[in-house]
Amino acid sequence: MMNTKYIFVTGGVVSSLGKGIISASIGKLLLARGFKVTIQKFDPYINIDPGTLNPYEHGECYVTNDGMETDLDLGHYERFTGIRTSRNNSITTGRIYKTVIDRERHGDYLGKTIQVVPHITDEIKRRMLREEVDEELDFVITEVGGTIGDIESAPFMEAIRQLRWQLGRDAVCVHLTYVPYLKAAGELKTKPTQHSVKELQSMGIQPDILVLRTERHLDDSLRMKVASFCNVDLECVVQSEDMPSIYEVPVSMQRQGLDAAILRKIGIPVGETPAMKSWHDFLDKQREASREVHVALVGKYDLQDAYKSIRESLNLAGIYNNVKTKIHFLNSEEISEESVAKQLDGMAGLLICPGFGQRGIEGKIIAAEYGRTHNIPTFGICLGMQMMVIEFARNVLGYKDANSAEMRPTPHNVIDIMEEQKSITQMGGTMRLGAYDCQLAEGSRTWEAYGRKELIQERHRHRYEFNNQFQEEFEQKGMKCVGINPVANLVEIVEIPDLRWYIGTQFHPEYSSTVLHPHPLFMDFIKACIDGTTEA
Numbered sequence: 128m129m130n131t132k133y134i135f136v137t138g139g140v141v142s143s144l145g146k147g148i149i150s151a152s153i154g155k156l157l158l159a160r161g162f163k164v165t166i167q168k169f170d171p172y173i174n175i176d177p178g179t180l181n182p183y184e185h186g187e188c189y190v191t192n193d194g195m196e197t198d199l200d201l202g203h204y205e206r207f208t209g210i211r212t213s214r215n216n217s218i219t220t221g222r223i224y225k226t227v228i229d230r231e232r233h234g235d236y237l238g239k240t241i242q243v244v245p246h247i248t249d250e251i252k253r254r255m256l257r258e259e260v261d262e263e264l265d266f267v268i269t270e271v272g273g274t275i276g277d278i279e280s281a282p283f284m285e286a287i288r289q290l291r292w293q294l295g296r297d298a299v300c301v302h303l304t305y306v307p308y309l310k311a312a313g314e315l316k317t318k319p320t321q322h323s324v325k326e327l328q329s330m331g332i333q334p335d336i337l338v339l340r341t342e343r344h345l346d347d348s349l350r351m352k353v354a355s356f357c358n359v360d361l362e363c364v365v366q367s368e369d370m371p372s373i374y375e376v377p378v379s380m381q382r383q384g385l386d387a388a389i390l391r392k393i394g395i396p397v398g399e400t401p402a403m404k405s406w407h408d409f410l411d412k413q414r415e416a417s418r419e420v421h422v423a424l425v426g427k428y429d430l431q432d433a434y435k436s437i438r439e440s441l442n443l444a445g446i447y448n449n450v451k452t453k454i455h456f457l458n459s460e461e462i463s464e465e466s467v468a469k470q471l472d473g474m475a476g477l478l479i480c481p482g483f484g485q486r487g488i489e490g491k492i493i494a495a496e497y498g499r500t501h502n503i504p505t506f507g508i509c510l511g512m513q514m515m516v517i518e519f520a521r522n523v524l525g526y527k528d529a530n531s532a533e534m535r536p537t538p539h540n541v542i543d544i545m546e547e548q549k550s551i552t553q554m555g556g557t558m559r560l561g562a563y564d565c566q567l568a569e570g571s572r573t574w575e576a577y578g579r580k581e582l583i584q585e586r587h588r589h590r591y592e593f594n595n596q597f598q599e600e601f602e603q604k605g606m607k608c609v610g611i612n613p614v615a616n617l618v619e620i621v622e623i624p625d626l627r628w629y630i631g632t633q634f635h636p637e638y639s640s641t642v643l644h645p646h647p648l649f650m651d652f653i654k655a656c657i658d659g660t661t662e663a
Contacts, residue, residue, distance in 0.1 A: 131265065132266050133267050133299070134298075135269050135300045135301065137275060137334075138275065139319075139327065140304050144303050145340060147168070147199075148373050150168075150203075151203045151204050151207035153380070153385065154166045154266075156380060157386060157389075158210075159406075160386065164264065164265065164266045164267075164268065165210060165266075166267075166268040167267065167270070168204075168218070169251070169283055170217075170219045170220070173220050173224070175221040176195065176196045177197065177198055178196030185198070186199040187434060189201045189436065190588045190635065196560065196588070198272070200272075207641075209643060215257060215259070218254050223247060223250050223254070223282075224247065226250055244282075244285060271283045271287070287332055288331040288332050296393055299336065299389055300335050300336070302323070302337055303337075304338075306339045306341045315345065317352055317353050320337070320339060320353055321356050334359060335359070336364075338385070339365070344366070350364045363388045363392070372410075374406075377403075406642070412447065412449065416449050416450055420448075420450045420657055421453045422453070422455070422478060423470070424456045424480060425480060426458075426479075426482065427490075428482075437480065438454055440636070440637040441478070441649060443640055443641075457477075458487070459480075459487035459489075459490030462493050471498075471501075475503075475659055476659070478507075479495055479506070479512075481509035481635065488510075488514060492518045495507065502626050503659070504656050506630060506648070507631035507632070508636070509633060509634070513531055515631040516593060517531060519604070523606070524597075526541070541594050544590065544591060561586055565584070565585060565613075566582055566611050567583060567609060567620070568609040572622050572630065573622055576650070576651035578647065585635070585636055586634060592618065592633070593621070595617075601621070619632065619633045619634060
């Protein structure tokens with residue numbers, strides 16, 4: 128086996144250029160060539176993880192199998208590559224400093240003065256090299272969050288500088304910059320890219336490859352200008368144009384030879400370009416899908432990235448069902464008994480989003496009731512599932528004060544912290560994080576959707592549970608508990624079999640949906656939405 132090679136992905140000029148998509152695309156292309164690859168994200172913020180961040184701050188919080196709350200870019204990594212990431216794939220400045228401070232308190236540094244260089248940078252390098260992870264890899268792709276010049280990212284840049292010298296040809300730096308178009312002048316401008324590279328060079332890092340983010344096609348003369356002024360080979364100046372879909376990016380990068388350029392820089396024979404047939408088949412399906420299916424997304428965060436994995440899971444399931452999923456966000460704070468019919472008019476299905484806290488829950492309950500009473504395919508995830516349970520308790524079981532202990536303690540907290548759960552201390556006290564087993568009830572709609580599997584495993588991120596004291600009443604009135612955790616006896620899935628499609632999951636199935644393997648529950652949900660519009 129060859130020595131592990133390291134690819135560092137940095138960004139300049141502005142944020143939100145798509146470093147995560149480029150990193151995921153590089154990972155996909157190298158995997159297609161048969162290499163063993165992982166991708167990791169280093170974020171400059173001081174939070175230990177994004178678990179406590181408001182989605183408006185940082186988009187959705189993505190959860191790995193082993194229960195790490197991470198940046199949403201890990202969702203891109205997994206969807207593109209099928210790699211299962213872990214806590215080792217998501218590092219923040221907060222985690223780095225906490226490790227160093229804990230060691231200092233323990234006396235590991237023998238009384239030395241603790242400094243950014245070498246102690247913080249050494250810990251960053253150790254994590255970048257994955258010294259504590261026992262796995263054989265050909266490539267480790269490391270994306271560094273933020274923008275070159277940010278004060279927060281300086282220690283990461285210094286660590287990369289040191290590793291470039293330490294590793295020699297075993298390390299490559301890919302730098303993503305922005306090439307703006309000035310409409311008044313009718314010109315594309317390379318000066319921001321030149322300044323970004325100059326900033327990187329001032330830190331002792333010469334980028335090997337430049338990816339130019341652009342809204343307009345860049346001709347060869349402009350690429351030659353960038354190559355000349357930035358000391359980069361012409362074949363290593365690649366453009367990332369706006370695409371109809373983010374899933375077109377790996378193909379565009381392959382067409383321009385990004386993976387080949389990386390291999391040449393490292394000194395690995397390029398060989399034949401892999402066909403990636405499954406990926407191209409998926410893109411063909413995406414292009415051919417013309418019919419639309421309209422799905423309402425009921426949540427409280429009016430931000431694309433807040434429900435990123437759910438949106439992508441709906442889109443992927445639509446493509447594999449030969450339709451375009453048109454997602455309509457409905458702010459649950461603005462849903463009322465009077466407005467719900469108008470707001471859901473024309474929707475083939477509705478998905479009630481996860482979340483935490485009191486704000487917007489009554490709108491979710493009203494939407495759940497409308498979906499149930501009008502037999503509209505309805506999918507509730509985590510808090511969404513809990514709102515479906517509360518609605519059923521209020522309007523079918525007759526407990527008008529039914530609620531969750533998270534929101535308001537009542538005699539009928541159909542969502543509560545269970546006695547069995549109080550013993551759970553793994554990763555966050557009573558918070559269930561990461562993958563847990565779920566036993567499916569034979570003959571249920573969910574069991575059919577999963578291909579009649581008896582045991583599944585899905586990822587969680589929640590604290591409150593279905594209250595088992597009420598299970599018999601729910602079952603007698605028609606809401607069945609069809610998924611149970613076999614260890615803790617906690618309810619994972621509810622459904623109403625008398626309706627076309629009315630399913631709530633305590634877990635987050637969106638975390639497991641990938642480009643080549645869309646999640647079976649999303650697939651079945653979209654199919655039910657399509658069948659409903661056909662019947663109509």
